[in-house]
Amino acid sequence: MRFHFPLYSSSSFSLFSDFTFISSLPLIFSSSHFSPFISMAPAFEPLSPPHQEAEPQTATPHHADTVNNFGNDGQVVSKSKVTVVGSGNWGSVAAKLIASNTLKLNSFHDEVRMWVFEETLQTGEKLTDVINKTNENVKYLPGIKLGKNVIADPDLDNAVKDANMLVFVTPHQFMEGICKRLVGKVRGDVEAISLIKGMEVKMEGPCMISNLISEQLGINCSVLMGANIANEIAVEKFSEATVGYRDNREIAEQWVKLFSTPYFMVTPVQDVEGVELCGTLKNVVAIAAGFVDGLEMGNNTKAAIMRIGLREMRAFSKLLFSSVRDSTFFESCGVADVITTCLGGRNRKVAEAFARNGGKRSFDDLEAEMLQGQKLQGVSTAREVYEVLSHRGWLELFPLFATVHEICVGRLPPSAIVEYSEKKPRLSLLEDPACYQ
Numbered sequence: 001m002r003f004h005f006p007l008y009s010s011s012s013f014s015l016f017s018d019f020t021f022i023s024s025l026p027l028i029f030s031s032s033h034f035s036p037f038i039s040m041a042p043a044f045e046p047l048s049p050p051h052q053e054a055e056p057q058t059a060t061p062h063h064a065d066t067v068n069n070f071g072n073d074g075q076v077v078s079k080s081k082v083t084v085v086g087s088g089n090w091g092s093v094a095a096k097l098i099a100s101n102t103l104k105l106n107s108f109h110d111e112v113r114m115w116v117f118e119e120t121l122q123t124g125e126k127l128t129d130v131i132n133k134t135n136e137n138v139k140y141l142p143g144i145k146l147g148k149n150v151i152a153d154p155d156l157d158n159a160v161k162d163a164n165m166l167v168f169v170t171p172h173q174f175m176e177g178i179c180k181r182l183v184g185k186v187r188g189d190v191e192a193i194s195l196i197k198g199m200e201v202k203m204e205g206p207c208m209i210s211n212l213i214s215e216q217l218g219i220n221c222s223v224l225m226g227a228n229i230a231n232e233i234a235v236e237k238f239s240e241a242t243v244g245y246r247d248n249r250e251i252a253e254q255w256v257k258l259f260s261t262p263y264f265m266v267t268p269v270q271d272v273e274g275v276e277l278c279g280t281l282k283n284v285v286a287i288a289a290g291f292v293d294g295l296e297m298g299n300n301t302k303a304a305i306m307r308i309g310l311r312e313m314r315a316f317s318k319l320l321f322s323s324v325r326d327s328t329f330f331e332s333c334g335v336a337d338v339i340t341t342c343l344g345g346r347n348r349k350v351a352e353a354f355a356r357n358g359g360k361r362s363f364d365d366l367e368a369e370m371l372q373g374q375k376l377q378g379v380s381t382a383r384e385v386y387e388v389l390s391h392r393g394w395l396e397l398f399p400l401f402a403t404v405h406e407i408c409v410g411r412l413p414p415s416a417i418v419e420y421s422e423k424k425p426r427l428s429l430l431e432d433p434a435c436y437q
């Protein structure tokens with residue numbers, strides 16, 4: 001068999017090991033820029049494992065506007081109020097994780113609001129009503145109790161208005177619209193975190209979702225990514241995650257505290273772009289892994305795809321943001337997420353079906369049939385990455401990313417993932433950085 005990635009077959013050049021020339025490439029897309037940081041009102045507590053802290057509080061949800069309570073010493077304690085914007089498969093699990101901690105930790109208000117994109121179920125009932133009645137997201141996370149302090153709310157403005165900690169977790173394609181609706185609606189002291197794996201491509205270039213949130217709402221936004229298949233975390237199987245923060249370690253620690261449980265171990269890393277790009281780009285690698293599974297290529301081929309994919313992830317991330325750290329790729333958000341998503345994710349699963357059908361059934365069809373309302377991120381991310389690559393003239397540097405998109409849109413057959421294309425990559429482009437000047 002002939003392979004489609006001769007760029008990587010030679011040991012004489014490594015896109016990964018030699019970033020000297022990569023960093024010398026012109027960085028057309030602006031590096032990270034974000035709106036002025038707005039500090040968080042509540043005092044931070046020292047980071048400690050949530051399960052060791054203070055005595056549990058009552059589980060009764062309450063709706064009071066106040067966020068102040070009295071601590072053990074009679075002092076008024078400022079409490080953070082958390083709202084989760086999104087209620088899909090991961091959104092619901094995130095709400096469950098958070099709600100288990102807000103009940104235990106004195107620095108958080110018990111209640112966790114969860115904004116629900118309202119829909120009517122086949123029974124005729126509203127999803128929000130069913131969640132509040134049964135404490136289960138029967139459509140996106142059936143069989144799992146979220147915690148009685150999770151309150152589903154179909155009104156976006158109402159859901160966010162009192163919160164000073166906002167957790168964004170929707171499929172990435174909906175975020176631009178959600179941000180537009182939220183302009184002027186969030187508190188001035190709010191901190192945000194994005195669990196969303198994806199990006200937007202605008203005229204000016206790529207825009208990470210955390211940046212979209214920061215810019216549109218004028219707030220600071222951290223990220224949480226990792227090897228996190230939601231259904232496994234829902235049943236409390238151990239996993240790790242990475243919080244990417246910009247420059248305020250205390251804020252990162254507040255997020256770590258909010259999410260950490262004995263079965264969910266969270267590590268902060270000062271590299272928002274690196275962490276977010278890992279979470280975003282691994283979905284493209286997962287599509288490639290699914291093609292390999294659909295073609296029944298076996299484990300060695302899939303491992304090769306993971307390795308090549310990880311290398312392209314790092315190269316692409318560093319081209320976009322020179323601040324991205326190599327070490328980030330060894331965190332849960334990097335290599336671990338590539339592995340889990342290529343073994344057990346939804347992108348992999350649907351791409352496998354696409355390849356088994358010889359590319360004859362569209363991803364949209366397969367997604368609707370196989371995921372029942374849940375959304376793939378990898379196909380649109382592959383398109384977005386392709387737009388960036390073609391706009392910058394980098395297509396030949398990233399044969400895996402480019403090929404995934406061309407297969408998704410039907411320009412190449414699924415088998416192209418492991419075959420030479422007609423068009424040979426121009427190795428000179430990689431070997432002579434002057435080509436880019």
Ligand SMILES: NC(=O)c1ccc[n+]([C@@H]2O[C@H](COP(=O)([O-])OP(=O)(O)OC[C@H]3O[C@@H](n4cnc5c(N)ncnc54)[C@H](O)[C@@H]3O)[C@@H](O)[C@H]2O)c1
Nearest residue numbers: 087088089090091117170171174196197228229230374375
């Ligand atoms: N599910 C996972 O295992 C997992 C794990 C880690 C990260 N993520 C990431 O988290 C993000 C959210 O994923 P998810 O699994 O919670 O969602 P999902 O795939 O379950 O998507 C369904 C959600 O999208 C909502 N939705 C549908 N149309 C909408 C619209 N027009 N506007 C707004 N919302 C709409 C639905 O109401 C539902 O809440 C994604 O970026 C995903 O990559 C997912």
Ligand SMILES: O=P(O)(O)OC[C@H](O)CO
Nearest residue numbers: 226227228229345346347
């Ligand atoms: O099911 P996927 O492919 O959307 O991946 C889920 C998570 O991102 C894995 O960490």
